[in-house]
Amino acid sequence: xxxxxxxxxxxxxxYLMKIEGQFEGRMGxxxxxxxxxxxxxxxxxxxxxxxxxxEISFLYHVIGEGTERFKQLEAGDSIxxxxxxxxxxxxxxxxxxxxxxxxxxxxxxxxxKQLHQPDIYLGFSRESYLVDEFRPFAxxxxxxxxxIIVNQIDYAKYDTIITCGPHIMMQALVERAQGSxxxxxxxxxxxxxxxxxxxxxCSVMCQGGNRKACVDxxxxxxxxxxxxxxxxx
Amino acid sequence: xxxxxxxIAGVPFKNPIVMxxxxxxxxxxxxxxxxxxxxxGISGKGLxxxxxxxxxxxxxxxxxxxxxxxxxxxxxxxxxxxxxEAPYWETLDTARIVxxxxxxxEDYRIGAELITAHEKKLREVGRCSIDIIELNISCPNVKExxxxxxxxxxxxxxxxxxxxxxxxxxxxxxxxxxxENIAEMAYMCEVxxxxxxxxxxxxxxxxxxxxxxxxxFHNLYAGLSGxxxxxxxxxxxxxxxxxxxxxxxxxxxxxxxxxxxEFIMAGASVIQIGTYNFMNPRAGEQMTEGIKKWMEQENxxxxxxxxxxx
Numbered sequence: 049x050x051x052x053x054x055x056x057x058x059x060x061x062x063y064l065m066k067i068e069g070q071f072e073g074r075m076g077x078x079x080x081x082x083x084x085x086x087x088x089x090x091x092x093x094x095x096x097x098x099x100x101x102x103e104i105s106f107l108y109h110v111i112g113e114g115t116e117r118f119k120q121l122e123a124g125d126s127i128x129x130x131x132x133x134x135x136x137x138x139x140x141x142x143x144x145x146x147x148x149x150x151x152x153x154x155x156x157x158x159x160x161k162q163l164h165q166p167d168i169y170l171g172f173s174r175e176s177y178l179v180d181e182f183r184p185f186a187x188x189x190x191x192x193x194x195x196i197i198v199n200q201i202d203y204a205k206y207d208t209i210i211t212c213g214p215h216i217m218m219q220a221l222v223e224r225a226q227g228s229x230x231x232x233x234x235x236x237x238x239x240x241x242x243x244x245x246x247x248x249x250c251s252v253m254c255q256g257g258n259r260k261a262c263v264d265x266x267x268x269x270x271x272x273x274x275x276x277x278x279x280x281x
Numbered sequence: 282x283x284x285x286x287x288x289i290a291g292v293p294f295k296n297p298i299v300m301x302x303x304x305x306x307x308x309x310x311x312x313x314x315x316x317x318x319x320x321x322g323i324s325g326k327g328l329x330x331x332x333x334x335x336x337x338x339x340x341x342x343x344x345x346x347x348x349x350x351x352x353x354x355x356x357x358x359x360x361x362x363x364x365x366e367a368p369y370w371e372t373l374d375t376a377r378i379v380x381x382x383x384x385x386x387e388d389y390r391i392g393a394e395l396i397t398a399h400e401k402k403l404r405e406v407g408r409c410s411i412d413i414i415e416l417n418i419s420c421p422n423v424k425e426x427x428x429x430x431x432x433x434x435x436x437x438x439x440x441x442x443x444x445x446x447x448x449x450x451x452x453x454x455x456x457x458x459x460x461e462n463i464a465e466m467a468y469m470c471e472v473x474x475x476x477x478x479x480x481x482x483x484x485x486x487x488x489x490x491x492x493x494x495x496x497x498f499h500n501l502y503a504g505l506s507g508x509x510x511x512x513x514x515x516x517x518x519x520x521x522x523x524x525x526x527x528x529x530x531x532x533x534x535x536x537x538x539x540x541x542x543e544f545i546m547a548g549a550s551v552i553q554i555g556t557y558n559f560m561n562p563r564a565g566e567q568m569t570e571g572i573k574k575w576m577e578q579e580n581x582x583x584x585x586x587x588x589x590x591x
Contacts, residue, residue, distance in 0.1 A: 089348050245310045
């Protein structure tokens, strides 16, 4: 059991929870979080927002019963963490862009800190949040509210583009990036049960057959993923 | 001194905790969390003759005290298993159960033959990787309009008979709660020479997305598991226990040592843990301690003393 240090509202239905303790993990990996005993039955896979020596934090969107429970947590409450799971983002070299949509910005913060001054593109449908947090680690920062963030990227400028956001946004990004020479990596969101590769609930349809979002992903090279057949969560 | 051990068709189980097919991979993943040799046994991911990609779309949905799954038997196929996973099973000190699925009777038979031939060859040189075949008759019978083999006794009989003839390995038939008459189904398995039955598989269920006005599952229906189904599972194990002499592997929503004791009292020799692995990934290593404690408190020295007492 771990102890919640703080759990604050960042925007409408978006919360940032900090948990005490020494945790492992790298950018793009996730933990299975559980703050209840039997129900909901499944733990919730949440990607690492930030990690420091004595603290780990998770940025989450309140969207169902599990995240609703997370929202109720207060400093001093206990929560169970299993992980870190998943492959995480590649150590991209050269000119890098991070493209986040909505709550998809969550795993990009640690990536911004760990990669070398990447350009940051953050798109939101209604209100922006945490954009200033990215600035100290970023080259250019582009923020868009209500528009189409993937239309604002000069794809040819980049060696690597890392993206996390709504399925439809990532699909549009992958299409626009085609032929630009940029290598694109997508971080996918899937419903999960075990989180460790045993149950095959989170299979992703890929070119060479199914792959597991929890252990082979959640980060995939864009050309691997069959966006024509995948529909997101 | 408490003794939790038992045997099914000569195969020793050091305790009654067996991990259920489809929730435990082939064991490797959970072996990173704890020593899976402490388990009574493991049942591997359900295998079919050819690899299967499983169902598209949403594969899991939570329900009150349970979950629906629609994985659709995604698996790497029997050949892959024998080549890539069975060598790992050779190193394990726990009962190793291969779960065999199918599509047509021919697939079941060939699958059973392949597994048996592989194991025979190993045993000739004093090695061993598979102890039991668990036959999953919940697969749809493609030739007869997609209704699962496990619904009607006479349809299931054909599969059980065919697989029984195809293997000399101990054979346990996994029964579906969707069977028209599960006690009759179990009795059929006994008559056809099965060494045991395991039950229950998931209960067919449904979830509708009211906004989209369609099922959340591509396959329309999905399998319900978890604590929600435990009372039904327990009742069915008890019913089956009244009708057969062969051992029963009981399962369905077990989450506590006390649940395990209930299933044994209802007549199960061992039990299987499925959904609870997702609720508590260290379930396997914790459950046996709880059973031991209960036995101490109740002054029960072997589980035989309480098996089928109702």
